[in-house]
Structure formats: C-alpha cells, structure tokens
Amino acid sequence: MNKETTIVGVAALIIGFLIGIMVGGKFMAGSKASTSQATVQQGSGAMVNPGQASARIAELEQLVAKDPKNLQAWITLGNDYFDSNQAQKAVQAYNKALELDPKNVNVLTDQGVMFRALGFYDRALNNFEKANKLDPKHLQSLFNTGIVYAVDLKQTAKAKATFEALLQKDQTSDLARQAREMLQQLSTTK
Incomplete structure (x- = not known):
C-alpha cells in the first residue's frame, strides 16, 4: 500500500503540474492579447x-x-x-x-505618407519628390515614391526605375534590401 500511495501521490503531482501549466498558459496568452490591444506602436x-x-x-x-x-x-x-x-x-x-x-525633408515625407493613407497619391508623390530634390540622399522619400507607383498606381515601369535609382545610391541599407525585394516582386507579377 505504501508503494501505491506513493505512485498515486506522484501521479497527482504530475497531473496538478500539467493542469497548472495549461491554466497558466491560457492566462498568460490572454494577458498578452489584452496587452497588445491596449498599446499603440509609435514611430x-x-x-x-x-x-x-x-x-x-x-x-x-x-x-x-x-x-x-x-x-x-x-x-x-x-x-x-x-x-x-x-x-x-x-x-x-x-x-x-x-x-x-x-525644406524639412522628414516632415515632407511623413506628410506624404499621410496623403497616401488618405488616397491622395498625387500629393504624396509631390511631397516625396520635393523631399528627394531637396536632399537626393534621402532614401526614404525615394523608396516611398516607388511604393506609390508600385502599389497604388500600378505603374510598374516607374516603380522599377525608382527602386533601381535607390539601389544606385545605396546597396547596403534596409531600404536597399526592401527595394531589391520590391523589384523581385515586380518582375514576377504581370
């Protein structure tokens, strides 16, 4: 009987441990979900x-x-x-x-992104192009120009030319990597 009592006790401990993990895991998952719903990612x-x-x-x-x-x-x-x-x-x-x-190229670019969000693609392009003329090394405005051409206006030739222009200016940044990915996507779509 002593051996049976020990086995039952160990089994009860293991079952209790497993139930605790399952209940705790559900609680933590719910806690993470509500945390993500209650926060806003800033720029x-x-x-x-x-x-x-x-x-x-x-x-x-x-x-x-x-x-x-x-x-x-x-x-x-x-x-x-x-x-x-x-x-x-x-x-x-x-x-x-x-x-x-x-002449603030970052503000011009951010405003251009908001114009794009509102569906004013011509105004977005105007801001991005103005920012890039003011600072030809401002890659974000150039990349955003390519995105508007590729995604919103479906002007593949202009999008490709824009991403290629970005790659002529930079080969190593994250934007360059994204420009290469966009070029690859544009080459595979009709």
Whole structure:
C-alpha cells in the first residue's frame, strides 16, 4: 500500500503540474492579447498606452495654440497623429511645421505618407519628390515614391526605375534590401 500511495501521490503531482501549466498558459496568452490591444506602436518603436497618447496630443495641441511658431511641437504633434492613425490631423500639423520650415525633408515625407493613407497619391508623390530634390540622399522619400507607383498606381515601369535609382545610391541599407525585394516582386507579377 505504501508503494501505491506513493505512485498515486506522484501521479497527482504530475497531473496538478500539467493542469497548472495549461491554466497558466491560457492566462498568460490572454494577458498578452489584452496587452497588445491596449498599446499603440509609435514611430520610434516605443509602446504607449492610447490614453497616454491622447493626453500627450491634448498637451501638444494646447502648446501650439499658445506658441504657433514652435516647430518641434508641430512636428511632434504631427508624429503623434501619424502614430495614432489620424491622417487628416497629421497632414494639418505637418502643414503648419512646413510653413515654419519648408525644406524639412522628414516632415515632407511623413506628410506624404499621410496623403497616401488618405488616397491622395498625387500629393504624396509631390511631397516625396520635393523631399528627394531637396536632399537626393534621402532614401526614404525615394523608396516611398516607388511604393506609390508600385502599389497604388500600378505603374510598374516607374516603380522599377525608382527602386533601381535607390539601389544606385545605396546597396547596403534596409531600404536597399526592401527595394531589391520590391523589384523581385515586380518582375514576377504581370
């Protein structure tokens, strides 16, 4: 009987351990799902609670209302709108920033991305091309031009030419790798 009691005890421990793992695993999986639903990925890669993002946007809106010539506040507000998928508001904030610094290639590019999100492909292209003319080494604007041609306008020849131009300027960056992938995809599609 002593041997049977030991076997039953060990079996109970193993079964309890396995049940604990299964229940704990389900709890953790649910916890991870709710965590991912409660956060917003910012352009910087930081995870921010949507409530905190809204509070920060409200603070920035007050700041630019008091100090409309604060370039960095307009850019940050535009970026926060961008990160929270408020494309129209991002375009407006970036427009205010561009009134203060019309040659800011990063703002031109980010505003172009928001124009694209709104379906204004010609305006997006205009921003990307302007940014690239101001800084021919600004690869992100060149890559984004290729994306609009390839994905949105289905102009394969222009897309290929744009990605090839990017690769002539750079062979090693992540954008160069993505441009090669896009060229490969464009070559395999009809």
